[in-house]
Amino acid sequence: MIRKLAPATVTLVAALALAGCSAPASAPTATEGKPVATQEQAKPKEQPKPADLSGDWVQENAGDSFMAATITADAISINWVSMKDDTTAIYWVGTYQAPTAPGDFTWTSTRNEEATNNALLTSTDPTKDFSVAGDKVSYEVTMMGVTKTVSLVRK
Template sequence: MALIITIFTGCSSTSKGSGNEGNTPEKEIPDLTGEWKQENSNSEDSYQSATISGDTIEIYWVTDNGDTKSLYWAGTFEAPTTADEPYSWDSKNDHSKTESAMLASSDDTKTMTYEKGELSYEASAMGTTTTVRLKKQK
């Protein structure tokens, strides 16, 4: 009976990469539900706030340090299904809620965009249009 011994040399495994493999955290789909507050208001006691719940978004004009709220938008919300940004959807106005609100938008749709922790959209009042930027409240 013969004994055969085989020696393997030079069979090391190396990878050519950036050295970052496995260290990059997986991006998560953002959860946009909750309370949002305008960050780019020109006034401390007057701003817009939004509530996202289920498949709806409601936006209010807030004045008097929060003592007065007037409906600006009531519409549909479509949650993101990927972590890709920017994320946008066209919210459809619920006219049954906004038609009797004096400060509400009469637009049929409003494009909402989420990017880098900020929710933004255009708001118009008295002939002036501005981009409203909201941050999620904790």
């Protein structure tokens, strides 16, 4: 009777061994002793944060004369800069509203009249629209009937 059970036992053990070795092609594989699903869960995905624009900015593709800006927690100030004459002149001082969500955004700045009323090259517009796309801050400048979009990049 033992001789009759031996072939059946060998067949059963072989079938179990083969079944244990097979796995679906899409099954996650283990790395460093941890299943893939556990590794992904162990690293929480970082949520995108709103841009922090505070700091110094300069006009993109500028030559000897350009615009430079400083953004603080609640204000933006922009100056005309002439490297040739080593001079600066106020163009805009106004409010800044930091973004509350990640991605591109726009804000309308209200001019600080006290800081700009006596400046010769300042904008006299009561408000100015700014837009942020990627790593650039852009706005329009009109001087003597000519309008140009200025793009600032971080200094």
